Amino acid sequence: MFSFTKKDSEAEKRKSTPAASGIAFQVKEVESLMAAAESIALNIKSRITGASQVIFKNLKQEHQFEAFTESIRSILDSILSVQEQLQEVHSCTTALEDTAGKASSSVEQITDSVNHVANIVTDRISVTSQLTDAVAKGSLKVKDLFTVIDSLNQNIDAVKDIIGSINDVSAQTNLLAMNAAIESAHAGKAGLGFAVVAGEIRKLSEATALNAADASKTLKNMLEALQVARNTADETRTAMILIGNSVNETTSSFVEISSEMNMLAGTSTSVRDAVMLVPESAADLNNRADTAIEHVNKIADQADKGKTMLVSLQATAKEINDLMSSALFNMNSIIDNTVTIDSTVEKGVDLANGKAIADEHTMPFALIVLKHLGWVTKVRALIDGRLDVNGIELGDHRKCDLGQWIDKNAPRYEGLQQHPEFKKLMVQHEQLHNLTKTVVSQLKTLSRTELETSYSKLLEHSTSVIESLSILRQFIESKRYTKK
Numbered sequence: 001m002f003s004f005t006k007k008d009s010e011a012e013k014r015k016s017t018p019a020a021s022g023i024a025f026q027v028k029e030v031e032s033l034m035a036a037a038e039s040i041a042l043n044i045k046s047r048i049t050g051a052s053q054v055i056f057k058n059l060k061q062e063h064q065f066e067a068f069t070e071s072i073r074s075i076l077d078s079i080l081s082v083q084e085q086l087q088e089v090h091s092c093t094t095a096l097e098d099t100a101g102k103a104s105s106s107v108e109q110i111t112d113s114v115n116h117v118a119n120i121v122t123d124r125i126s127v128t129s130q131l132t133d134a135v136a137k138g139s140l141k142v143k144d145l146f147t148v149i150d151s152l153n154q155n156i157d158a159v160k161d162i163i164g165s166i167n168d169v170s171a172q173t174n175l176l177a178m179n180a181a182i183e184s185a186h187a188g189k190a191g192l193g194f195a196v197v198a199g200e201i202r203k204l205s206e207a208t209a210l211n212a213a214d215a216s217k218t219l220k221n222m223l224e225a226l227q228v229a230r231n232t233a234d235e236t237r238t239a240m241i242l243i244g245n246s247v248n249e250t251t252s253s254f255v256e257i258s259s260e261m262n263m264l265a266g267t268s269t270s271v272r273d274a275v276m277l278v279p280e281s282a283a284d285l286n287n288r289a290d291t292a293i294e295h296v297n298k299i300a301d302q303a304d305k306g307k308t309m310l311v312s313l314q315a316t317a318k319e320i321n322d323l324m325s326s327a328l329f330n331m332n333s334i335i336d337n338t339v340t341i342d343s344t345v346e347k348g349v350d351l352a353n354g355k356a357i358a359d360e361h362t363m364p365f366a367l368i369v370l371k372h373l374g375w376v377t378k379v380r381a382l383i384d385g386r387l388d389v390n391g392i393e394l395g396d397h398r399k400c401d402l403g404q405w406i407d408k409n410a411p412r413y414e415g416l417q418q419h420p421e422f423k424k425l426m427v428q429h430e431q432l433h434n435l436t437k438t439v440v441s442q443l444k445t446l447s448r449t450e451l452e453t454s455y456s457k458l459l460e461h462s463t464s465v466i467e468s469l470s471i472l473r474q475f476i477e478s479k480r481y482t483k484k
Contacts (some may be wrong), residue, residue, distance in 0.1 A: 037342040037366040044331060044338075044373055045466060050460055051324045052380070058320050059452060069311065073302055086293045093285045128250050139241070145233045149226050156219050156226070163219070166212045174205035284297045325384040328377045335374040342366045363409070364471055368402045369466055372432075376462050379439055383451045389443050397433035402465070413476055421475075425468035432461035 011234035139454065152240040355445050397403050406426075408414055439446070446454070 034366065037338055040338050041366045041369040042176050044335060048328060048331060048373055048376060051328050056456065061092055074308055075303050076300060082296055084287050089289045091239040095259055103430045119297055125255060132248060132399055142233050142236050149229055152226055163212045163216050167209060168441055170212065171206040172206045173201060177201040177205060186283060329381045329386045331377045332374055335370050339367060339370045364401060365469060368469060371401055372465060376459060379436060379458060380455060382443060383455055389440060397430050402429060419472060419475060421468045421471045425465060430462050432458065432465060435461065
């Protein structure tokens, strides 16, 4: 299928040297040798599969070791972080003890202040209660004042009525005095005395009218003053009501403040008691932090030892991989030598009649298996860097030994090409060659994971090809077909 340039093997030189042809063998010897070559080929296939599985598992373990090592590294980082945090906790609790002492003194002062304020509020409640009583009494006095003013208004109205009556009497008296004066004038000298009396009466009447007018004016002024007094009393009553409401609200506020202060005093006492417990709790927390630090240090030591063991296991797994890779690479020499032996035997002649023991149409089972297995080991060596990709010549799947045998001989056996395993063989064989081309051409661009996946598929295709060849060979031998 292709040729390889090896770094450390001389097997290719031996392979390129033509084997002696025409060596005479007994048929049984040839059959025995060919059977041995086939057995070797199948054993090599089992060894390659087993070694490859070891490599696969070790690679998987390497990835797991790397992931586990990374986890341990992360754990160690976390442990270091926990250690730092515990140290910070230790420092904080120490500072907390000092702060708690200061806080205790502050809470004591706050409690004293709250109690003092509560006492002041209690006193103010007493004062506001007295003020409330005074306002209530003032309201009653204002109410009594309204009664007095109303009584005065009524009396003034009565006086006004009396003054009105006096005015009426004065007017009538004045009228009578005028009539008396007129009658006196008619009486002449005899009426002079009446005229004097009538004049005096008229003067008295006029004086009475003037006094009544003055009294009426005074009463009017008194009414106006009483109205002003009533309005003032009304405003005073309204103010008293507002004052009473305000005092009541103030009293309620003082009561609420007093209640809150009492509650605050109780809370302050609880806070003080709690603060007094802080130093003890902080000391306990310090002890627990110290214990935790000791345990964390032990965990860190164990994790570090585990990391060292993982590194050792990882190195051992890598050594096993290298040994398996080397063993697979060394299989190339065994395969090449076995191919040389098989080729020599197939070219041998029958000792009895001098004819070739194997004709050109015989299936070269061992040769095909060995060359494909050598191809698998060399691809493994390419992946592991044991072979140089330069100098590798790839051919079409129809040009290898199996491809040439299929083209020349498969049509000669009736029913062979219709066999399900033959169709499977064709597909697997072509996929095997295509996958090889992909690995060789993209060796430097594919990741290690992609290369290992390709190699695993390559091994599967190779195993499938060998199994199909075994079934088809049995099919040919069981039917004992001859050429068409």
